[in-house]
Amino acid sequence: xxxVTQSPTHLIKTRGQQxxxxxxxxxxxNTVSWYQQALGQxxxxxxxxxxxxxxxxxxxxxxxxxxxxxxxxxxxxxxxLELDDSALYLCASSxxxxxxxxxxxxxxxxxLVL
Amino acid sequence: xxxxEQNSGPLSVPEGAIxxxxxxxxxxxxxxxxxxxxxxxxxxELIMFIYSNGDKEDGRFTAQLNKASQYVSLLIxxxxxxxxxxxxxxxxxxxxxxxxxxxxGTSLTVIP
Numbered sequence: 001x002x003x004v005t006q007s008p009t010h011l012i013k014t015r016g017q018q019x020x021x022x023x024x025x026x027x028x029x030n031t032v033s034w035y036q037q038a039l040g041q042x043x044x045x046x047x048x049x050x051x052x053x054x055x056x057x058x059x060x061x062x063x064x065x066x067x068x069x070x071x072x073x074x075x076x077x078x079x080x081l082e083l084d085d086s087a088l089y090l091c092a093s094s095x096x097x098x099x100x101x102x103x104x105x106x107x108x109x110x111x112l113v114l
Numbered sequence: 115x116x117x118x119e120q121n122s123g124p125l126s127v128p129e130g131a132i133x134x135x136x137x138x139x140x141x142x143x144x145x146x147x148x149x150x151x152x153x154x155x156x157x158x159e160l161i162m163f164i165y166s167n168g169d170k171e172d173g174r175f176t177a178q179l180n181k182a183s184q185y186v187s188l189l190i191x192x193x194x195x196x197x198x199x200x201x202x203x204x205x206x207x208x209x210x211x212x213x214x215x216x217x218x219g220t221s222l223t224v225i226p
Contacts, residue, residue: 002159031212042118042202042216043158055211090157097211100146100165103204105157 002026004093004106012112013081021076021109025093031055032074033103034066035090043090049074050097086113117141118205120217128225133190135201135220140184143208147179147186150202152219158202161188193224 003026013019025032031050035043045058049068063079072093078085088110092103120137127133139147146165150158164170164177164186176189186205190197200219207213 033213035216040218042120042218043214045207045213045215048211048213050211056213058213088157094212100163100206101212102148102160102163103212103214104160105150108157 002093002104002106004091004104006089006091006106006109008109009107010110010112012114014114015081015083017081017113018077018079019081019111021078021089021091021111022073023076023091023093023106024073025091026104029093029095029104030072031094031096031101032068032072033092033094034074034076035092036060036085037088037090037108038084039087046076055097081113083113086111116217117207117215118203118217120201120203120220122218123221124223125220126223126225127193129193129195131193131224133193133197133222133224135188135190135203135222136185137187137203137205137217138185139203139205139215141205141208142181142184144205145208146206147177148204148214149175149177149186149188150204151197152200152202154199161201190222193222195224195226198223 033048034046047057094101149161203217
């Protein structure tokens with residue numbers, strides 16, 4: 001167990017809807033990264049938050065947005081859901097921005113868009 | 115060229131054999147390299163990390179890094195059926211704080 005929690009574990013939505021996924025980081029960790037993992041693929045970086053500020057974004061459209069709260073928990077919001085958004089969404093927590101800090105993953109949220 | 119490349123496999127080895135997993139990366143500025151194991155339907159879990167050229171051993175696992183050739187490998191000695199999983203190579207993205215690129219993973223099956 002990494003101490004990183006995510007909710008919900010599973011979610012079914014329809015095209016065009018909006019979804020909010022939540023992540024609580026490991027105790028003491030101030031950095032949260034979000035990834036999308038499609039079936040048979042590796043995790044793709046969505047964005048990273050450090051001390052409530054976005055610290056970089058991958059190749060994802062603006063309808064993917066996020067927040068980090070003062071307790072370092074985080075949310076991932078996806079608007080106007082598309083079928084291709086169906087994937088496992090992973091959050092990973094780490095300590096700081098020094099390159100090479102290990103990222104510890106939560107159990108993930110499996111999203112199905114119909 | 116992808117930032118991180120791995121053979122997708124599947125790789126099959128008999129129980130007790132050595133499994134060798136390979137990963138190449140494109141950005142010479144990358145300094146930190148990680149191996150994660152992912153069981154089907156689960157999230158990735160860290161096996162080990164390596165920062166310096168050479169070998170790093172942790173139990174049955176050995177990570178090998180060659181920055182000049184831009185590859186990192188993972189050896190699993192005395193492979194067990196419980197090692198059957200997908201192994202993900204992750205590389206930090208230089209000058210981004212702590213952002214990672216992941217490979218697509220190599221599927222390993224250990225045959226009893």
